[in-house]
Amino acid sequence: MQAMTTEMERRFVEARRTYVRRDFKNLNDRQLEAVLATEGPLLILAGAGSGKTTVLIHRIANLLKYGRASDSEELPEGADEAMLAALEQGGEAGLAAARLYPVEPWRILAITFTNKAAGELKDRLTRMLGEEANDIWACTFHSACVRILRRDAERLGFPSNFTIYDTADSQSLVKHILKDQNLDEKSFAPRMLLAEISRAKDAQIGAARYLKEARASGDIRRIRIGEVYEEYMRRMFAAGAMDFDDLISFTVKLLQENEEVRGYWQRRFRYVLIDEYQDTNHLQYLLSSILAGGSGNICVVGDDDQSIYKFRGATIENILSFESEYKNCRVIRLEQNYRSTGQILDAANSVIRNNLGRKGKELWTNKDRGNPIVLYMADNEHEEAQYVASSILGDYGRGQNWRDHAVLYRMNAQSNQLEYAFKRNGIPYRIVGGTRFFDRAEVKDVLAYLCVIASPSDDLRLNRIINNPPRGIGARSVELAQEIAYREGLSLIEVLRGADRYPELSRAAIRMRQFAALLDELHERAKEITPDQLLDELLEKTGYLRMLEEKNTVEDTARAENVREIKTSILGYQKESGDRTLEGFLADVALYTDLDSYDKDADCVVMMTMHSAKGLEFPTVFIVGMEETIFPGIRAIGEPEEMEEERRLCYVAITRAMRQLHLVCAKQRMIFGRTTSNRVSRFVDEIPESCLQKKNMQRGYGYHERREEPGFAHKAPAVRPPVHAPAPPVKKATPATDFSLGDRVKHKAFGVGKIVKMTPMGGDFLIDVEFDRIGVKKLMLRVAAMNMEKL
């Protein structure tokens, strides 16, 4: 066969690129470029709503189907004119010529931040590529590390079935240590200690070095912290446990220090993709760069403007300095937004423009201008919530779904009034975040049982359950036993087993031995039966469920319900993963969050913090509490860096909205039991006036407006209106109460109905209205009257 000429080689490469391109017709130019640039380091700056996930999916599809064909000059073996012709023709026949080292799915590592994102990625990949997609590693940093560590944790001295401590576990451990070291929780706040330990781990400073440096500095406080750190690591190690940071830092350590392990993974992964790169910390950066170190094919996707987790150690530097870190890297900006209308994007752009130190990006859209952003000023937090509720009722009446609406706030504490308003108005809602299912005390208790059964040396969890339900082993006895354990170098359960041998335990010794025997028995049973069966046995034999059922209060019934719910979750795991091991379930649970269970399909208004909203979108979004000291939060005021993070948060919140955005503030509000009066958020001022439709706005509260009295905003008692704003007419909250039993009414959202029941309640009435379309609804009359007329 005649070798191809240079000219033909050029044509071949060109034709091949065109061939591959045909598979991705539905992408825009920038997206396409990002999909085709498979080789070497690549930074994709993906603005909000720019089709980032689509790009990731197609990029992977490209790798699997064509390998590096779209991004290489290399010709396949035996390239000849016939192949070139087939390519140029563009038919099925060209496929063989177009492929260049197609990638095996298991050579692709795609890392996201949430299980939810990972799950979505997997789903979409499976839908597009079929079963083959199952071999792709699409997971979170943490779950990737768990998989790596399960294989080689022994090299670090950990058992391969190490347990994972969540934040609450870590906190509880720190508290124990503080107590043992006679340190005061006031001056050594566990939260602060953990943050410091986390920072040290991120900087790869081990406890020994931390302590050494602290001693050298002579700073007594740092020495104490170092001692806590050291003890923390010691106990974690003894318990065979790792916290979230450890998962990453030990993986990095393992890879850095062990050439064999490093080589194994580097040879395995040819393509590494990292999503939400702006949220990575230093350690995660290291991990990704090591894992991609074999091939050098690292693709990171992120948006510096959406970095909102600095407080968790994320460093925006990672994304800002990617270009200098990887000298030959390519940068692609995705700026076309497919989500929001023009005015919403204008608002987002002009807010974020006020930040310094960004890569610079401007979102644009083909969509029309859309509706202006509604800016509403409520009298107080009560009315704020009612405004949101009424607006949603109106939309619902016009045919929109509840689920098309999201209410975003800065802090969870703001959700209360909204909840009441939704309840009063009969609006179905759902709160994402807050206390999570797996953070509830009763759930943690039961999981602690399972943990101890799985790994008996887990002293921390054993401590949690040793006298729960009460079995006559008091705090003092536990303390004594724990002391003995330290002294003898045993784990707590070993002391319990041989409790007779320690005279100081005299009184509780029998019960201790009984309890240890029970745990040992369950430990043995765990080898024979499935986790769900074990759970049943455990709840029965420990008397835990009985304890809750006997109490019979509302709370305890709910708790018992939650405990039973764990079974659902175990069964779900067994079904999903096909795995029947207790360890597997526990590892999964440790990395599970509530966000994962957020169900898009239920028709409910969604309430959550702006942080939780990242990555989601809704036709209509309400951002409430648009006031200085709330958003931006008080802690950010006067702190330029923090302020920029708040502004990014604002950018994230605004860009969640597809069609309609409401910004709501209140002239005064009660927060943490105090009434305050704040000016309108500076972020509102950063939005062009032309995008805003002001409702109920009153002068004197603007951020930009000069204050007549110095310090007014901080000192003025809530009740006093600003001097130059005439006192607003006092709005009587009492609505027309001329509704009575049997009335035919027309409600803004629920349509026509009849009042079938009226129950006096707290100076108001709870009414049951039988609506023609949707049946009976319970509403508070006073509130309902605002949205309802008599027929």
Added chain:
DNA sequence: CGCACCACAATTTTT
């Protein structure tokens, strides 16, 4: 040992 009461503090939190 367990419960009741009081003081206190209180962003955000993908794992």
Added chain:
DNA sequence: TTGTGGTGCG
């Protein structure tokens, strides 16, 4: 305002 954690009593 809410939740939590510590103390003191039965």
